[in-house]
Amino acid sequence: MYEEKPNFKETKEEALRRVRVALLNILEDTDEARKEAVNERNKTMAIVENLTDGILLLNSRSEIEIISPPIIDFFRKDKEAVVGKNIIELLNGEEFKTLKEALIDDKNKKIKIVYRQEASVGKRLDLEVSTVFLKEEMKEKGILIIFHDVTRDKLVERMKSEFVSISAHQLRTPLSAIKWTLRMVLDGDTGKLNAEQKDLLEKTYTSNERMIGLINDLLDVSRIEEGRFLYKQEMGQLEDVIKAVVESSQELLKMKKISLIVDIPKEKTPKVNIDKEKIGLAVQNLLENAAKYTPEGGSVHISLEKLETEVVFKIKDTGVGIPDSQQERIFTKFFRGDNVIRIETEGSGLGLYITRNIIDAHRGKIWFESKEGKGATFYFSLPFPKH
Amino acid sequence: MNKKLLSMGYDVVAAADGESGLTMIKESRPDVVLLDLILPGINGFEVLERAKKDPETANIPVIILSNLGQSEDIEKGLKLGAKDFLVKAHFTPQEIINKLKAILD
Numbered sequence: 266m267y268e269e270k271p272n273f274k275e276t277k278e279e280a281l282r283r284v285r286v287a288l289l290n291i292l293e294d295t296d297e298a299r300k301e302a303v304n305e306r307n308k309t310m311a312i313v314e315n316l317t318d319g320i321l322l323l324n325s326r327s328e329i330e331i332i333s334p335p336i337i338d339f340f341r342k343d344k345e346a347v348v349g350k351n352i353i354e355l356l357n358g359e360e361f362k363t364l365k366e367a368l369i370d371d372k373n374k375k376i377k378i379v380y381r382q383e384a385s386v387g388k389r390l391d392l393e394v395s396t397v398f399l400k401e402e403m404k405e406k407g408i409l410i411i412f413h414d415v416t417r418d419k420l421v422e423r424m425k426s427e428f429v430s431i432s433a434h435q436l437r438t439p440l441s442a443i444k445w446t447l448r449m450v451l452d453g454d455t456g457k458l459n460a461e462q463k464d465l466l467e468k469t470y471t472s473n474e475r476m477i478g479l480i481n482d483l484l485d486v487s488r489i490e491e492g493r494f495l496y497k498q499e500m501g502q503l504e505d506v507i508k509a510v511v512e513s514s515q516e517l518l519k520m521k522k523i524s525l526i527v528d529i530p531k532e533k534t535p536k537v538n539i540d541k542e543k544i545g546l547a548v549q550n551l552l553e554n555a556a557k558y559t560p561e562g563g564s565v566h567i568s569l570e571k572l573e574t575e576v577v578f579k580i581k582d583t584g585v586g587i588p589d590s591q592q593e594r595i596f597t598k599f600f601r602g603d604n605v606i607r608i609e610t611e612g613s614g615l616g617l618y619i620t621r622n623i624i625d626a627h628r629g630k631i632w633f634e635s636k637e638g639k640g641a642t643f644y645f646s647l648p649f650p651k652h
Numbered sequence: 653m654n655k656k657l658l659s660m661g662y663d664v665v666a667a668a669d670g671e672s673g674l675t676m677i678k679e680s681r682p683d684v685v686l687l688d689l690i691l692p693g694i695n696g697f698e699v700l701e702r703a704k705k706d707p708e709t710a711n712i713p714v715i716i717l718s719n720l721g722q723s724e725d726i727e728k729g730l731k732l733g734a735k736d737f738l739v740k741a742h743f744t745p746q747e748i749i750n751k752l753k754a755i756l757d
Contacts, residue, residue: 430722434690437719441741448744449656477741484722496723542723 319392319412325405327352327376339390339412352376352410360387367394368410376408383415391419422491429487436480443473482615485546486598489622495543498627500536503544503569503576503647504529510548511567517553522561528568534576535649539627544647547623550616551580551643557612558605559584559640574648575629581642587635595633596621604637620645653686656745670694674702677709684755686748687734689718689725697732704733713755717748 313320313331319339322331328351332344340347340355347355353374356365367384370377379396386392397409447470449455451463458466488494511527518525555565563583570577585604587595594600599614606612624631624645635641657664665680667673669692677685685703689696696716703709713735718725721739729737735755738748 430720430725433721434719437721437739437741441719444741445653445745448746452746454656454659480741 318414321352321410321412323352323376323408323410325407327408329355330407335412335414339386339392339414364392364394368396376410381413389416390414391416425491426493429484433480433484437477440473440477440480444470444477447473479613479615482613482619485619486615489619494622495540495626498538498540501539501541501544502536503534503539503578506539506541506545507548507567507569507578510545510552514549514552514556517556518565521556521559521563523556523559524564526564526566528566530569530571532571534569534571537576537627537647537649539647540623543623544627547620547645548578550620551645554616555580555582555584555641555643557609558582572646574651575646576649577644577646579642579644581640583640586637586639586641587633588637592633592635596631653745653748656749660749668692670696670699673699677703677712678706681709682712684752685712685714686717686752687714689716689720689729697728700729700732700734715748715751715755 310331313333316333317335318333319335320331320333321329321336324330329348332347336347337344340361342355353365353369355361356369364384364386365371367379367382368377369375376396378398379394381393381395383391383393391414393413393415395411395413397411399406399409447466450458451466451470485494507527507529511525514525552565552567559565559582565583566579566581568579570579585608587602588604591600591602591604595602596617598618600618601612601614621631624647627647629645629647631643631645633641633643654664654666665676665682667676671693673687673691687696687700691699696718700714700716703712703714710733714733716729716734716737717740718737719740721742726737736751738751743751
């Protein structure tokens with residue numbers, strides 16, 4: 266036993282020493298960890314303080330813990346008035362009505378999942394809002410709400426749109442006056458015309474019509490570039506659109522003595538989600554091209570086919586065709602094939618560009634087959650929703 | 653346009669701005685109104701709205717004739733109660749009169 270005592274004493278001291286060292290290490294590690302946490306927090310706060318977007322960090326009780334400086338401007342409230350408060354209190358008032366609707370599910374008193382939704386604050390701000398739900402190991406730790414200021418972007422968009430609309434109007438006004446007065450003279454309302462007078466005035470009338478058509482095309486191009494091209498989409502029957510376009514094109518076809526065959530399947534094709542006006546424009550453009558570039562006495566064949574997930578429109582003509590060297594550029598802006606410019610000097614070169622954009626916007630595909638001198642066949646497909 | 657209408661035997665009254673147009677509609681109760689949109693003073697949409705709100709003039713058919721032609725404008729006009737929206741630059745006077753005839757019958 267006496268031998269054990271010194272060992273026990275030694276072991277006890279050693280043990281204590283060891284424990285002391287261990288504790289000191291733990292303290293040191295804890296201090297390191299604490300310093301690092303403070304550093305990280307400082308870094309984060311430095312980022313938050315310099316963000317140009319408005320950011321709100323909510324805790325799990327929907328109370329505001331952290332804000333970035335733009336919040337003060339957006340909501341016109343001081344930091345003290347915001348931090349610690351419940352978000353619903355912040356969004357009180359007529360000004361914030363749309364914002365509140367976008368963010369908060371009033372019935373369940375919960376924050377919605379939002380991605381880049383637009384909401385306005387009174388008449389002074391247009392914001393794009395997103396929410397991010399922060400989770401740590403399946404538990405909700407908080408919610409991040411991001412407000413991106415798009416006021417200026419929206420203003421520029423509105424100004425540009427207004428400018429285009431008014432320009433079109435200003436250009437159309439004198440052109441419609443010319444159209445009407447020329448028409449009246451040509452129709453004999455002001456007296457009889459001799460053959461030469463009639464001929465010259467018809468040419469003027471045609472040129473004027475071309476300018477009117479060009480304005481429409483340019484308006485369309487402008488909207489395409491703004492990304493605001495399709496106006497309204499509804500479920501509709503392609504057959505109806507084709508029928509309407511064919512009816513309105515009878516004059517053109519008759520004039521050139523072109524025979525038109527329309528092959529519509531007995532069973533109606535599935536309805537497709539379309540902007541009827543724009544798809545009508547696309548079909549009209551393709552039919553007009555077929556007629557324009559087919560010599561007198563030729564023929565045009567339209568058919569419609571239902572495939573597994575899409576409806577395919579096909580239009581085949583016996584016209585001049587598209588030379589290989591020019592096929593690549595057929596859908597580009599202002600492009601007109603050399604062989605057709607010789608036949609007909611009119612044409613803006615925007616028709617197929619616009620048509621392709623219409624089909625693209627509908628998530629469809631457009632393509633063609635052609636050999637110079639042997640006509641052209643154009644196709645477009647539109648997907649139909651699965652039931 | 654007036655000339656053509658007169659020559660076809662129609663009675664025509666014309667106003668040069670929105671307010672006097674409204675007064676004219678109320679006083680002379682035309683069978684159809686041809687309405688431009690860009691007008692001095694109040695614009696065509698306002699004239700249309702007010703004419704439709706007034707029970708005395710609400711049933712008079714209105715055709716909008718304008719060189720504005722954006723889809724939003726057309727939808728707005730039809731929603732406010734216009735029977736048709738014709739872009740001036742796209743129709744000849746005879747075509748417009750044909751549309752008028754169709755409405756009058």
